[in-house]
Amino acid sequence: MLLGRRYLGVGLAESAELLCLTHQLFWLLGSVYPGDYLPLWRWLVDPFVGTEKKIREVSRRLDGFLQRVIDEHRQANEAKNLTDCGHGANRDFVDVMLSLPGEEGKERMDDREMKAIILDIFAGATDTSAVASEWAMAESIKNPKVLERAQEELDRVVGRDRMVQESHLRDLNYLRCIVREIFRMHPPGPLLIHHESTQATELMGYDIPAKTRVFINAYALGRNKRVWGGRRRRVPSRKALSGRWGAGRDYPQG
Numbered sequence: 254m255l256l257g258r259r260y261l262g263v264g265l266a267e268s269a270e271l272l273c274l275t276h277q278l279f280w281l282l283g284s285v286y287p288g289d290y291l292p293l294w295r296w297l298v299d300p301f302v303g304t305e306k307k308i309r310e311v312s313r314r315l316d317g318f319l320q321r322v323i324d325e326h327r328q329a330n331e332a333k334n335l336t337d338c339g340h341g342a343n344r345d346f347v348d349v350m351l352s353l354p355g356e357e358g359k360e361r362m363d364d365r366e367m368k369a370i371i372l373d374i375f376a377g378a379t380d381t382s383a384v385a386s387e388w389a390m391a392e393s394i395k396n397p398k399v400l401e402r403a404q405e406e407l408d409r410v411v412g413r414d415r416m417v418q419e420s421h422l423r424d425l426n427y428l429r430c431i432v433r434e435i436f437r438m439h440p441p442g443p444l445l446i447h448h449e450s451t452q453a454t455e456l457m458g459y460d461i462p463a464k465t466r467v468f469i470n471a472y473a474l475g476r477n478k479r480v481w482g483g484r485r486r487r488v489p490s491r492k493a494l495s496g497r498w499g500a501g502r503d504y505p506q507g
């Protein structure tokens with residue numbers, strides 16, 4: 254959908270390249286880099302540890318990979334003489350971007366902008382979804398009653414001979430509660446994305462100067478006993494759906 258091709262499980266050299274880059278990217282995104290907080294670290298320690306070199310290398314290879322994807326799409330569209338990059342279901346996300354005008358009156362978005370958007374979505378969508386699914390499965394296996402109830406709901410709403418469709422989701426209340434409980438207990442981005450204050454502000458009695466890096470501890474918020482009580486393990490019951498866990502009440506994740 255995003256790049257117009259299936260990259261995993263097809264045995265291409267490109268798949269291996271993307272998989273390897275993805276692992277390195279998430280390893281780097283997940284690691285704490287002391288140089289962000291101790292400027293001297295960058296000059297005194299990093300030349301020996303080589304973290305910044307690794308970041309530049311992964312960034313260069315990802316840039317090359319995404320440039321190839323964009324070039325291939327552009328060539329394919331030119332070959333088909335589709336100046337507007339085609340219409341309809343066969344268009345993927347890159348085709349759509351190639352057809353859009355750029356900012357400030359530019360005829361098209363430039364490659365740099367497109368690569369940044371693809372990377373943003375790729376990094377935002379892949380690991381988070383995989384981590385949330387893994388936790389949901391692990392917690393369900395650890396809580397057989399919950400698993401049973403989720404299976405019963407799936408059998409009733411979807412049946413055994415069909416795949417789950419988006420249209421089923423509004424009737425899968427118990428499953429929705431499990432997902433929300435997973436976001437609360439195991440947020441895939443425990444500190445969200447780093448934010449920086451644009452101006453000085455005061456929050457709950459704390460003075461936060463302008464240009465301060467702010468970390469939001471979603472993990473701790475989800476386990477705050479004052480808000481959630483002692484519910485460390487419990488998936489909310491169906492009865493609770495009309496209350497705190499009622500339809501439409503999301504645990505914020507992004």
Ligand code: HEM
Pocket residue numbers: 373374377378379381382385440441442445446447506507
């Ligand atoms: C279980 C799945 C997901 C979780 C838990 C999740 C969680 C988050 C979180 C915590 C943030 C940071 C919010 C902030 O600090 O302001 C974020 C941002 C973002 N997410 Fe997700 N996300 C998920 C799935 C997705 C998917 C499927 C996509 C795209 C198709 C996506 C695209 C993005 C993008 C583009 C941003 C960055 C927005 C920005 O640039 O500020 N996410 N997400």
